[in-house]
Ligand SMILES: [Zn+2]
């Protein structure tokens with residue numbers, strides 16, 4: 001009579017998982033084993049690629065932690081680049097605003113100069129007198 005090598009229960013009335021390395025375990029034990037992130041066969045220590053249970057094949061896919069870390073780094077780099085680009089856009093908008101202010105200032109000062117020359121504005125003249133004194 002066969003039994004599960006982990007819990008030593010008879011295989012008669014329980015679900016039997018057969019790994020690709022041809023080792024048999026009850027489904028409860030193998031699932032507990034896999035739940036602990038163990039991907040190696042409890043008996044021969046080969047990595048389990050798949051196991052059969054009631055004629056259903058379950059494939060085990062390992063997600064490589066190095067690859068996920070690289071993806072994290074790539075995401076971080078992308079975020080840093082995005083932040084740099086958005087700050088550059090903000091900077092350029094500030095530059096445009098400064099230019100507009102500068103142009104406005106130049107225009108106003110030009111107007112003031114014209115009114116000074118033509119003496120058409122009394123207020124400007126007064127300001128000017130104060131400045132001249
Ligand atoms: Zn078992």
Ligand SMILES: [Zn+2]
Pocket residue numbers: 019021022023041042043044045046
């Ligand atoms: Zn095995």
